[in-house]
Amino acid sequence: MIHINKVSDQTGVTVRTLRYYDKIDLLKPASKTQGGHRLYSNEEIKKLQQVQFLKKIGFPLDEIKNMLTFSDWNWSESLKVQLSYILKEQENLKKIELLLCELIHGITLEGEENQTAIQKVMQLSNNDKEIQQFYRESVFNVRERKLLDKLPSMSSDSPDSLEWIALIGQLKRYMKDGPKATKVQNIIRRMDEKRLEDYEGEDEFLNKLWEIRKSPIQAKKMNLYPIDQGLLEFIDEAYSIYLAENGLQAE
Template identity: 65%
Template sequence: MIHINKVRDLTGVTVRTLRYYDEIGLLKPASKTEGGHRLYTNEEVKKLQQVQFLKKVGFTLDEIKNMLASPDWDWSKSLKRQLSYVINEQENLKKTERALREMIHGIAIEGDDEWIAIHKIMRLSNNDKENQKSFRESIFKGKDKELLDKVPSMTSESSEVLEWIALLGQLKRNMKNGPEASNVQNIIRRMDEKRLEEFDGEDEFLDKLWKVRMSSEQSEKLGLYPIGEDVLEFMNQAYAIYLKRGKAQRE
């Protein structure tokens, strides 16, 4: 016979849990000592290991109790049902993860205006995905659809996307300095470098995307994070100055 304290040491299951399993009829001890301490055989320890495993893969204690008590239990059906449940839960968790990333990245762009970012993400999440897809396909076709997939997504955790988000946030916080300010021009320079890294020679696509981006309504229809029109106009002005200075230097 194995004393309850020894079972605890062997399996890592607490004495309190073992007592609870006894109370609900999930795992009864083989006997007790004169002092009332529970004693187990190797069979109970083996059953306890089964309980631990089934808990680990997501079954409830009631389900486990029925599964172990029934000699003709349909294990295949139960396991398939549990697998389906786990897959659905993973999908739900993925959706939650994407929403959290969007909010975190949105706050990084908006700075102190946290609720503005959260409100924008909430509005985007309520958009009809089928309408979004139809709008996307009505504007971007062929190669443009592939290029659109390379546009930074607010749900991504890649270093490239994180840099874009950081640059947008920096640009917004430095708008008070004016489009000609050196720190603003440095941000625009890095943005242009990243544009060339990803979309060199794709000016036609970028022009099309920028027209959509300049319209808050169309941006939302496409599922893009809504950047304020004042920020976009400021970016336009700063970029025009950047290009003009670059041209002057070349001449």
């Protein structure tokens, strides 16, 4: 027989937890000492290991108790139900992960305006995904929809997305300096470099997307992160100055 303290040392299960298992009739000790200390045989140790394993894969204690008590328990059905539950939880956790990324990146873009970022991410999460899909399919052809999938995303931690978010956040902070400011024009230059790196020859697609971005109604249908109209107009003006100063023409 093994003393409860020794069982705790061997298995990592606290004495308090072992006492609780006894109380709820999940794992009864084989016997007790004259002083009332619980004693366990190898059979109980084996059952304890089963309890810990089933806990590890997500089963609640009341169900574990039934699983280990009834010989006719349908293990296959229980495992399938548990797997379905875990997959659903993974899906929910993925949604939470994306929302957290959007909020972190929203705060990066908005600067110190945390509440603004929260409100905008809340708006995104409440948008109708079916309307978004219908709008994409009605406005963009199949080839263009593939290009949409390559766009930077507020829910992505890819280097490309992070750089775009940082560039837009910097532009927002430098708006007070005016669209001709050197810092602003340097950011616009980098944006144009990235445009050429990722979408050279796709000016028609980008122009269509930019017009959608500047329309609050259409941007919402696309489920795009709500960028302030003042900032969008500032970017437009700064880009026009960039093109003019570099002897370029808007496509």
